[in-house]
Amino acid sequence: MIQNAWSLVLVVVVATLTFLLGYVGSRRANTTPDFLVARRAVPATRNAAAISGEYLSAASFLGVAGLVLKDGIDALWYPIGFTAGYLAMMLFVAAPLRRSGAYTLPDFAEVRLGSLRLRKFCTFFVICIGVLYLVPQLQSAGLTLNTITGLPAWLGGALVTAIVVVNVLGGGMRAITLVQAFQYWGKLFAIAAPAFVLFTLFLGGPGNGAQPVDEDGVLRFHEDVAVTTVDPVRVRVDQAVELSATGEVDGARADGEVYWTPGLYAIGAETELRFTAGSPVPVVEGSPGENVDWLRPQTTGLTGLFETYSLIFATFLGTMGLPHVLVRFYTNPDGRAARRTALHVLYLLGLFYLFPTVLGVISRQYLPQLLVTGKTDAAVLLLPTTMQPNVLGQVLGAIVAAGAFAAFLSTSSGLVVSVAGVVSTDILPGKVRDFRWATVLTGAVAIGLAVLLPRSDVSLTVAMSFALAASTFCPLLLLGIWWRGLTWVGALAGMVVGGGLVIGSQVVTVVSSYTGHWAPSVLSQPALVTVPVAFLAMVMISKLTARRRPEDVNQILLRFHAPDPLGFMRDRDVQRFGTAEEKARLEEGKHRDGPAPSPRH
Known part of the structure; x- marks a missing residue:
């Protein structure tokens, strides 16, 4: 709070x-x-x-x-x-x-x-x-x-x-x-x-909260973790993992212990996944799972x-x-x-x-x-x-x-x-x-x-x-x-x-x-x-x-590329960007280095 x-x-x-x-x-x-x-x-x-x-x-x-x-x-x-x-x-x-x-x-x-x-x-x-x-x-x-x-x-x-x-x-x-x-x-x-x-x-030093990486370069949870999806997501599992799931997994209702072998899994929205300490971390599809990758x-x-x-x-x-x-x-x-x-x-x-x-x-x-x-x-x-x-x-x-x-x-x-x-x-x-x-x-x-x-x-x-x-x-x-x-x-x-x-x-x-x-x-x-x-x-x-x-x-190209001191550059005169009166007031304001009067609409 x-x-x-x-x-x-x-x-x-x-x-x-x-x-x-x-x-x-x-x-x-x-x-x-x-x-x-x-x-x-x-x-x-x-x-x-x-x-x-x-x-x-x-x-x-x-x-x-x-x-x-x-x-x-x-x-x-x-x-x-x-x-x-x-x-x-x-x-x-x-x-x-x-x-x-x-x-x-x-x-x-x-x-x-x-x-x-x-x-x-x-x-x-x-x-x-x-x-x-x-x-x-x-x-x-x-x-x-x-x-x-x-x-x-x-x-x-x-x-x-x-x-x-x-x-x-x-x-x-x-x-x-x-x-x-x-x-x-x-x-x-x-x-x-x-x-x-x-x-x-x-x-x-990593300190508390850091996730350990084993000798094979696999990232693991250091403590029990509960993760809730917001939107549907596809995750990839590289190493077999045991977890608990409440929600939708691969289009079927899941409510309890789940065992995932290596492969892809479709997780529904608002699904809670609970992992125990030491479990390998699944990753979203398309992302590298191991640190070496x-x-x-x-x-x-x-x-x-x-x-x-x-x-x-x-x-x-x-x-x-x-x-x-x-x-x-x-x-x-x-x-x-x-x-x-x-x-x-x-x-x-x-x-x-x-x-x-x-x-x-x-x-x-x-x-x-x-x-x-x-x-x-x-x-x-x-x-x-x-x-x-x-x-x-x-x-x-x-x-x-x-x-x-x-x-x-x-x-x-x-x-x-x-x-x-x-x-x-x-x-x-x-x-x-x-x-x-x-x-x-x-x-x-x-x-x-x-x-x-x-x-x-x-x-x-x-x-x-x-x-x-x-x-x-x-x-x-x-x-x-x-x-x-x-x-x-x-x-x-x-x-x-x-x-x-x-x-x-x-x-x-x-x-x-x-x-x-x-x-x-x-x-x-x-x-x-x-x-x-x-x-x-x-x-x-x-x-x-x-x-x-x-x-x-x-x-046109001469105006684009000629050096500025030659004076070829000029602002585009597009009539609908302002009436003649507005433009005149704008120029007057520039010369005075002060604010231009408000235009009438």
């Missing part, structure tokens, strides 16, 4: 600071450009902290440690890919994207290729990626609140949605920039401080190798196609500042990802019961009190819980802004009131899906968002910026083919999970196929439709 109280207090503190900083940032937000791109006046260092705060989502704060606990060394490709993607962005995308003068990704597509039809397809994929990324943030918020207090999981998602929507309504991008920069440093402290303390204690990469042969390279493709190339990340580069004053922002983000992310990796390694010895249910995302939340069931553990657990909520808030804020910005400018007329209506609609849809859809590993769900971004917007950006031969027909074909393959593979995977797990595992990570196919489709169709190439392509 004491830990719950401390956790709730710190969560409330984080929520309050988020609201107050959002209020401070929104006081000078009056026009549509304020809400969409923060008046394009965010310095590189602050923007880098804001991007890092936005980018370090539930997949980073909870999911990376959980995947290291479950999958071992192979899971390290997640933080590597999440970070390395900014290297490609810095080299190929950041500066030309800012020089395009666009406000959103669909706007960039129209700037480059002059097609309203392509713009509408870009709008569709921005919404898909944004919602697909937002749902696991809200579900993880529910997991965190449920873990630390026992309150219903939907309440955590609703709380995050309410705070984010209120902040975004107040000032859009201008309001959340300061919030996200602050939350990066808050999340770094919340993950680094427990990691330092717990790793120091771990080096001093956990420490060795690529133990599943060609299939595992395909999935690893597919993950690298998705994370490395998907970063430069994530709408909520790209929209932040529109807020830099010029292309040089955008490139410097990407460079700063590289070392901010590299520093952060050291700590969840360490916590994931330690969790394997202290929290093997999570390997039975597959809910390894809770490892970071449970590890402090498991290692130190005293005041120190309670304080560290409360700090981690507060950091997790900061992760949900910052990432959700960026996602809501990016989706609402596209909805308001491409579906609605594009005024400030339209942005606010789009914000409310986005929040309502996201929390509804978070409650209705089953929850899976956060990093796996987010990785699918990366795969979709890598198969749609990454080819559009790279070819649109660096190849003059791209046509809107080719770009449209590539996005439809790449995005359609990713969405189709996920539909098949979901259907398979409910009908016997018949789909091949490669469909869960399809980027190694979908990304090259998308690039190939764009190039081939563009060559076949060369007459559709924009007549002013040379002038």
